[in-house]
Amino acid sequence: MSTPHAILIALLEKPSSGYDLARRFDRAIGYFWRATHQQIYRELGRMVETGWVAVVDDDADATRRKVYRVLRAGRNEVARWVRETPLGVDDRNAFLLKLRADAAIGPLGVGGELVRLIGEHRARLNTYREIEQRDFSGRASTDARQLQYAILRAGIMQEQMWLDWAREVAPLLGVRADR
Amino acid sequence: MSTPHAILIALLEKPSSGYDLARRFDRAIGYFWRATHQQIYRELGRMVETGWVAVVDDDADATRRKVYRVLRAGRNEVARWVRETPLGVDDRNAFLLKLRADAAIGPLGVGGELVRLIGEHRARLNTYREIEQRDFSGRASTDARQLQYAILRAGIMQEQMWLDWAREVAPLLGVRADR
DNA sequence: CAAAACATGTAAGTAGTTACATGATTAT
DNA sequence: ATAATCATGTAACTACTTACATGTTTTG
Secondary structure (H helix, E strand, C coil): CCHHHHHHHHHHHCCEEHHHHHHHCCCCHHHCCCCCHHHHHHHHHHHHHHCCEEEECCCCCCCCCCEEEECHHHHHHHHHHHHHCCCCCCCHHHHHHHHHHHHHHCCCCCHHHHHHHHHHHHHHHHHHHHHHHHHHCCCCCCHHHHHHHHHHHHHHHHHHHHHHHHHHHHHHHCCCCCC | CCHHHHHHHHHHHCCEEHHHHHHHCCCCHHHCCCCCHHHHHHHHHHHHHHCCEEEECCCCCCCCCCEEEECHHHHHHHHHHHHHCCCCCCCHHHHHHHHHHHHHHCCCCCHHHHHHHHHHHHHHHHHHHHHHHHHHCCCCCCHHHHHHHHHHHHHHHHHHHHHHHHHHHHHHHCCCCCC
8 A cells, every 4th residue: 555655664763775674574564564675676766766765875885785764855755644644444554554653753643543443443343243143143054154154253353353452552642442 | 366266256156247246345245355346347358268257148138237157167266276375374365265265165175274374373473472572571661662562462463363263263164273 | 615695676567546438227 | 307326348557576687795
């Protein structure tokens, strides 16, 4: 959804070369956001053009290694993206990305969005529960039917988990998860 | 990851027109797998070429509406894909897709893959727990640090949830979630 | 000195998104 | 009749993936 912003935020946390970024996107970051080295180099090139990042003139070390840092315009762009890009319930990872941005250059007012998302997740959970009541409340079930129920259970458990998590996070963002 | 297979499986569950599929992918199916009508029509066209699906000659009803059904080759392709395409821990939705295929034309032996995935999810959960111990066991935390911990918590809770779910599903697939 | 890891890129192909386009049927 | 919904498609653009390509530095 937003590879350039993922890269900007990673660079805000620590200025890096394309190669370093590729490694970071394979380890810690990669657990929730992926990018190949081709994507990274392409985006870095574009963002230099745009003026969001610049190569740190590695004074002494005149090797071929290029370390990038985020410029003021890039920082502003991250803040703008966090504030003005509404996410949906399916953009879990993008929301975590916003939290990382908030940790790096915050506060950026992510609390409001968390509250909205809690509402949307609750609505979806209710939808799932209604389907559960309607289609899976009876007794005897065929194998196929039990599998279909398992798929729905995955959705239900996922929403419950997200809401549990949101309840933990809300106070950190200065909002209430009310009820 | 595999739009054509998602469409084939939806068609196995119920022969439909492109328009119907688009609606189904917006409702129930859309909660875990998305496809726009352009993708759907394009894939349907391709799959007719390949011989995986065919238009049901809507005898009487000679309107412009085209209902597609899955041919034997398409069915075989689904079975092949389910059996021969190993998924990673991040392909949650693709695994649910396999369960739907198994419910529709199973059994396809998905149990083995579930067992493998349980192992991989446990490994990832352990990695997260180690990071937790190493980086977040101390007391006093800054705001930024607490947010970083919240991101890690999301990962931990997600893995725990998946493992809980897998424990429910295992018996349906004839395998044990052992321990 | 050879292999592994470092480091950055181009090119081609595939998939996905967004915008445009058209016409038929159904309901008000 | 006119608006909404049904129904199917093309075209252009953007993003992503996979393969190719090249040279450097470090380590055994």
